[in-house]
Amino acid sequence: GRTRAFIKVQEGCDHHCTYCLTRIARGKSHSRTLNDISRDIQAALAGGAKEVVLTGVQLGGWGQDFAESKRLGELLDHILSIDGYKRLRLSSIEPWDFSQDLLKFWSDERLCRHLxxxxxxxxxxxxxxxxxxxxxxxxxxxxxxxxxxxxxxxxxxxxxxxxxxxxxxxxxxxxxxxxxxxxxxxxxxxxxxxxxxxxxxxxxxxxxxxxxxxxxxxxxxxxxxxxxxxxxFIDRDIKVLWESSQKNGDENWNLSGLTDNYIRVYATSSSDLWNQISQVHLKADHPRRNALLGNVKDDTETT
Ligand code: SF4
Structure with a gap:
């Protein structure tokens, strides 16, 4: 199983960046339908995924190639109507494809504060x-x-x-x-x-x-x-989705995961919290990595 499910919503791109081979290799934007995307998400959730990451060469162009053209907002609206996951993340979006009316969707706490x-x-x-x-x-x-x-x-x-x-x-x-x-x-x-x-x-x-x-x-x-x-964010509490866990001696587990706003966090706990979301107190810089160290506040999963 996987903690994060990468769901491809479209392929190709309608832009013409002069250095880009992807555009030439993959052709114009081709979007997957809401039904196909929903089916992939449901399958990932059945497999235990907690986070849905929407991917695509030109994610922001989703739906514009349909006979009845759609916008990314309609996709987000649809996906946010699905239950059973904790986080929704957009992988990458071109600046001119980001329309300001998308910001309203962040009132749903499942949308990660990361662009x-x-x-x-x-x-x-x-x-x-x-x-x-x-x-x-x-x-x-x-x-x-x-x-x-x-x-x-x-x-x-x-x-x-x-x-x-x-x-x-x-x-x-x-x-x-x-x-x-x-x-x-x-x-x-x-x-x-x-x-x-x-x-x-x-x-x-x-x-x-x-x-x-x-x-x-x-x-x-x-x-x-x-x-x-x-x-x-040091000295604050934040939720972390643990992506990896390793037994450390007899008593502890070494955990690594991400906050919704894409901060990598390391912590130890007395139980295996893999694929769970915990409330974590962020306490210090990691000495060697671009990450923070945290203390798990409670070993029971928060929602
Ligand atoms: S937007 Fe991205 S994929 Fe499209 S042409 Fe530019 S670099 Fe290539």
């Missing part, structure tokens, strides 16, 4: 060259709108370092922008040219060594802002 919203670059000229239909001002406004409604939400992102034409100045603009947002975490990819993509033909390639240096600097920013984000 992964790819940025890719913090520089408008590079975003344009990437074919990303968005400016950094629009991105910032979106994040502010989300945080106004959900102040403690974890916002994570993806970045590409060393995209063709990215000057030192462009990179510094990205660095400043990324620092100012304060992401709870993120992934940085060093640009690598993919034959068949539009970016492959772009002339001003950035040396791989430069791309790697920029990557390391951006990772450091994510590490620091991620640390700050986690730190703001």
């Amino acid at each position: 992964h919203i790819p940025l890719q670059s913090g520089n408008d000229r590079i975003l344009k060259a990437m074919g990303r239909p968005m400016t950094i001002i629009e991105y910032r406004e979106l994040i502010e709108t989300i945080r106004n409604k959900l102040p403690e939400i974890a916002i994570t992102t993806d970045l590409i370092a060393g995209f063709p034409g990215e000057s030192q100045e462009d990179f510094e603009a990205t660095l400043a922008f990324v620092s100012s947002i304060g992401f709870a975490g993120g992934h940085v990819f060093t640009y690598s040219p993919r034959p068949g993509t539009a970016a492959f033909k772009m002339k001003e390639r950035v040396p791989v060594s430069t791309g790697k240096e920029r990557n390391a600097i951006l990772r450091k920013v994510f590490n620091e802002s991620g640390h700050d984000y986690r730190e703001s």
